[in-house]
Amino acid sequence: MRQGVGIDFGTTNSVVALYDSNLRRTEPLTNTRNLPHPSVVWYKADGSVKVGIEAKENLMGYSNVEGNSFVYSVKRKLGKEKTFHIFGHKLRSYEVAAEIFRYLREEAENRKSGYDINEAIVTIPVYFNGFARMELREAAERAGIFIRNFVHEPFAAIVGYCLQQGTGLHTDLMENQLILVYDWGGGTLDITLVQILDGGAVELATAGLEDKAGDYFDDKLARFSRSVLVEQLKIEPNKLNILPSDLDRLRSECERAKIGLSTKTTEAIRVASIWRRDGKLLDMDFHISRTDFNKLIESDVEESLSEVKKALETANVNAKEVDQVLLIGGTSRIPLVRDRLRDLFGHRIVEVQNANTIIAEGAAVVDAMGLQPSLARSINVELSDGTLYEIFKEGLVADTNVCRKKINFFCTDNRDGEAKLVIKDLAGRVSATKPLLKTVLSVPVSSTLPIPYQHERVTVEFALDDDMVLNVSGKGATQKEGVGSHIYDLCFGLKLQGGKNVDEH
Amino acid sequence: MSTNIDIQSNLMVEDDNLDQQYRHLPGDFLAQVYPEKVDRRVIDKECTLKQIIEYEQYLVCSICRKPCAGTCEYSGSK
Numbered sequence: 001m002r003q004g005v006g007i008d009f010g011t012t013n014s015v016v017a018l019y020d021s022n023l024r025r026t027e028p029l030t031n032t033r034n035l036p037h038p039s040v041v042w043y044k045a046d047g048s049v050k051v052g053i054e055a056k057e058n059l060m061g062y063s064n065v066e067g068n069s070f071v072y073s074v075k076r077k078l079g080k081e082k083t084f085h086i087f088g089h090k091l092r093s094y095e096v097a098a099e100i101f102r103y104l105r106e107e108a109e110n111r112k113s114g115y116d117i118n119e120a121i122v123t124i125p126v127y128f129n130g131f132a133r134m135e136l137r138e139a140a141e142r143a144g145i146f147i148r149n150f151v152h153e154p155f156a157a158i159v160g161y162c163l164q165q166g167t168g169l170h171t172d173l174m175e176n177q178l179i180l181v182y183d184w185g186g187g188t189l190d191i192t193l194v195q196i197l198d199g200g201a202v203e204l205a206t207a208g209l210e211d212k213a214g215d216y217f218d219d220k221l222a223r224f225s226r227s228v229l230v231e232q233l234k235i236e237p238n239k240l241n242i243l244p245s246d247l248d249r250l251r252s253e254c255e256r257a258k259i260g261l262s263t264k265t266t267e268a269i270r271v272a273s274i275w276r277r278d279g280k281l282l283d284m285d286f287h288i289s290r291t292d293f294n295k296l297i298e299s300d301v302e303e304s305l306s307e308v309k310k311a312l313e314t315a316n317v318n319a320k321e322v323d324q325v326l327l328i329g330g331t332s333r334i335p336l337v338r339d340r341l342r343d344l345f346g347h348r349i350v351e352v353q354n355a356n357t358i359i360a361e362g363a364a365v366v367d368a369m370g371l372q373p374s375l376a377r378s379i380n381v382e383l384s385d386g387t388l389y390e391i392f393k394e395g396l397v398a399d400t401n402v403c404r405k406k407i408n409f410f411c412t413d414n415r416d417g418e419a420k421l422v423i424k425d426l427a428g429r430v431s432a433t434k435p436l437l438k439t440v441l442s443v444p445v446s447s448t449l450p451i452p453y454q455h456e457r458v459t460v461e462f463a464l465d466d467d468m469v470l471n472v473s474g475k476g477a478t479q480k481e482g483v484g485s486h487i488y489d490l491c492f493g494l495k496l497q498g499g500k501n502v503d504e505h
Numbered sequence: 506m507s508t509n510i511d512i513q514s515n516l517m518v519e520d521d522n523l524d525q526q527y528r529h530l531p532g533d534f535l536a537q538v539y540p541e542k543v544d545r546r547v548i549d550k551e552c553t554l555k556q557i558i559e560y561e562q563y564l565v566c567s568i569c570r571k572p573c574a575g576t577c578e579y580s581g582s583k
Contacts, residue, residue: 382514384529389518409516412529422514440512455526458516 006363
């Protein structure tokens with residue numbers, strides 16, 4: 001067993017955790033305030049770059065000062081071909097993300113002399129697509145960190161939850177339990193229903209919301225604050241022009257107030273010199289109550305509950321059957337969110353103590369123990385007679401060398417010039433039997449009917465890549481070029497102890 | 506939005522049993538490429554029941570002169 005390194009690269013905060021295999025303990029490498037490092041990058045005109053708490057703390061003071069540029073929530077921009085204009089230079093989002101990885105690596109190596117953070121397991125949201133994974137890998141590699149594997153964040157959380165410091169992983173007491181991971185952070189809501197089976201964790205269903213999380217609430221609160229200011233100043237809304245750098249300050253203040261409202265019933269929102277009128281600089285200063293904040297986010301919280309119900313429905317599981325609900329991520333600390341979840345699951349809500357670092361800690365354990373994800377559901381091709389032909393069986397190790405197959409098909413009806421490849425997943429031994437995945441790939445074939453008739457043959461290759469994306473390519477025998485598709489929303493399982501992953505074809 | 510339209514696969518795995526592959530073709534298509542298989546004298550032996558039904562769906566009715574699949578008022582099914 002090796003020493004493990006796990007990295008939770010988050011939208012709002014990021015953290016590295018180490019796992020000491022001898023002591024069987026994890027150590028999250030948080031900042032001096034025992035908090036994860038803010039995923040904020042501060043570029044200065046002199047070429048220097050600051051990341052983390054220093055960048056976040058100076059955002060309010062310097063974002064409207066010439067020669068300073070701040071980038072936050074870069075994770076949300078990965079895979080979207082987004083560029084940032086920093087002092088005349090165009091930076092791709094992975095180049096900004098690389099600064100965060102570089103900082104995390106330096107911080108970790110300074111804290112733990114002798115540790116070389118050049119390889120790690122990095123966690124990703126369930127709906128992080130192939131292109132985003134590719135850019136995340138590029139960012140880490142630019143910082144000298146090779147990503148050994150990606151692990152879904154809810155999975156890493158489960159591993160972290162199963163770890164008892166000093167004694168290792170324990171799943172015995174949770175055997176057969178259904179655990180719902182509700183991970184609502186800064187960028188996404190990830191809901192994953194997991195069943196502990198034979199010492200392993202198997203994904204039964206996933207659901208979630210993209211772009212509706214902590215950052216979205218900050219923006220909502222910023223818009224609300226703006227409307228309050230308009231009312232206070234008694235001006236037309238379109239007369240209030242706030243500069244983008246001042247909006248950054250307002251947003252940062254709203255984030256602080258939002259966090260404060262989780263423990264207090266009212267919070268002040270104060271931003272100095274946010275608007276200029278008649279040569280005078282005006283401040284924003286008002287109080288917001290938790291009740292008003294709840295009204296702002298109520299519909300989004302309800303939407304998140306609909307996603308929970310969707311995941312339960314997909315897995316054919318009743319809310320009463322869920323044994324534990326793990327609350328992870330900053331947004332899940334909002335009292336309204338907790339109250340609504342309590343209405344649904346009662347006392348089975350678990351407020352994880354180390355919620356800020358549990359994902360990175362779980363990833364470090366995965367790295368140290370060499371745990372490899374396996375396919376939670378078999379991958380099949382539907383045939384023309386309605387039966388399913390199994391390509392990869394459930395439980396197969398999600399390895400690029402193992403999950404690779406080439407199959408020859410023939411087209412039973414080529415009159416419309418396309419072979420329809422229908423790919424479905426299926427769970428055999430768990431309660432969910434409905435396919436979660438259905439992808440159709442249309443492969444061009446000849447539509448002519450030569451006499452004597454020759455069947456149109458189609459060769460299809462299935463290959464899982466390093467980024468856990470299933471690449472499917474198909475080519476008709478009479479065609480010059482084939483077509484391809486990428487399937488990134490596969491469900492995975494993880495063997496935590498005892499037994500082995502299925503490793504045969 | 507829910508729909509009851511589903512995409513049906515038109516692929517079968519190629520195996521060693523090449524001379525039996527035609528049994529996976531839709532009946533109407535089979536009649537175009539292997540007309541000898543739907544000859545009245547051998548159709549029951551050569552084709553699957555599904556293929557026979559599919560083939561007959563497209564036969565022109567001798568009474569109504571349309572591919573009515575035995576549903577026209579003259580053919581007695583109605």
